[in-house]
Amino acid sequence: xxxxxxxxxxxxxxxxxxxxxxxxQSCRSLKRFTKYPVILCTDQPDYKPIYFDxxxxxGDLGKSFEVKITGMxxxxxxxxxxxxxxxxxxxxxxxxxxxxxxxxxxxxLDMHGHxxxxxxxxxxxxxxxxxxxxxxxxxxxxxxxxNSQTREFFNTxxxxxxxxxMYADMPTFREAFLRKPVRxxxxxxxxxxxxxxxxxxxxxxxxxxxxxxxxxxxxxxPHMADFKFMEKLAKRINKKNYKRLIIPYVGVIPFSxxxxxxxxxxxxxxGIKAKKKRESFFVKVTS
Numbered sequence: 001x002x003x004x005x006x007x008x009x010x011x012x013x014x015x016x017x018x019x020x021x022x023x024x025q026s027c028r029s030l031k032r033f034t035k036y037p038v039i040l041c042t043d044q045p046d047y048k049p050i051y052f053d054x055x056x057x058x059g060d061l062g063k064s065f066e067v068k069i070t071g072m073x074x075x076x077x078x079x080x081x082x083x084x085x086x087x088x089x090x091x092x093x094x095x096x097x098x099x100x101x102x103x104x105x106x107x108x109l110d111m112h113g114h115x116x117x118x119x120x121x122x123x124x125x126x127x128x129x130x131x132x133x134x135x136x137x138x139x140x141x142x143x144x145x146x147n148s149q150t151r152e153f154f155n156t157x158x159x160x161x162x163x164x165x166m167y168a169d170m171p172t173f174r175e176a177f178l179r180k181p182v183r184x185x186x187x188x189x190x191x192x193x194x195x196x197x198x199x200x201x202x203x204x205x206x207x208x209x210x211x212x213x214x215x216x217x218x219x220x221x222p223h224m225a226d227f228k229f230m231e232k233l234a235k236r237i238n239k240k241n242y243k244r245l246i247i248p249y250v251g252v253i254p255f256s257x258x259x260x261x262x263x264x265x266x267x268x269x270x271g272i273k274a275k276k277k278r279e280s281f282f283v284k285v286t287s
Contacts, residue, residue, distance in 0.1 A: 007077065011040075011077070011081070013042070013068055020085075021224075024050050027052055039054040039055065040054075044057070056074055058071070075144075078146050079100050080144055081106075083208070084139075099187070100143050100144070105184040106144070106185045108191060111138075136171060137184065138194065141192040153180050191207050196209065196213065203242070
């Protein structure tokens with residue numbers, strides 16, 4: 001089926017059966033919250049879409065993470081929201097299209113800062129500018145506008161990615177941004193919620209979970225958990241929509257259970273009251 005130009009739409013890129021299976025589940029979760037078209041860019045020429053509205057058949061996207069760059073360059077939309085295959089959508093993210101009224105890209109910052117292991121493996125002597133000051137951008141959820149600036153940026157990103165011979169795409173995206181700056185609006189972490197396996201804080205409604213949380217007893221490599229598991233997890237996480245800590249195998253701990261707040265409650269039960277604000281600033285000095 002030929003893909004025609006449209007204003008807004010979602011894009012997945014999946015090379016190989018495993019990633020297509022992941023993309024199908026992610027698309028199924030997304031479809032609950034949007035009416036915009038969702039397309040898949042894949043290398044299988046006879047792939048028939050299950051949840052997708054359309055398919056871009058492309059056998060020349062490149063290798064490894066390069067396919068994310070070349071795949072996004074083929075988006076037919078004027079405004080695109082790209083999602084990694086290992087994402088699970090928990091709430092609407094259509095607001096990203098409006099967000100792009102003000103920016104060329106819409107992304108979250110990567111919580112880890114820098115892909116240190118990839119730099120050590122592929123470019124150990126490369127000087128990373130602003131290390132520790134400018135984090136990498138997480139490319140798991142990327143909103144972007146198709147215009148001359150972003151086309152030039154994608155070409156720069158692809159060139160740097162190949163130049164550095166880097167396996168991962170996030171380090172090269174950051175390097176491309178330093179060479180060819182574009183307007184990037186930073187989305188809340190809840191739009192690309194990563195880090196559940198190592199404990200993470202949520203402050204508002206989590207909209208996209210980005211983690212492979214499935215496990216096998218005889219395999220250390222995680223895989224994408226099934227739809228029911230992810231749906232149940234999303235409901236637990238979003239039962240409250242204020243500050244809370246998510247700890248694997250423990251649960252969701254709201255901020256009211258922090259040691260500071262528990263102590264405050266105990267003091268209140270003992271009859272201790274809050275003083276007037278002016279009085280609380282003065283500390284009696286004793287010799």
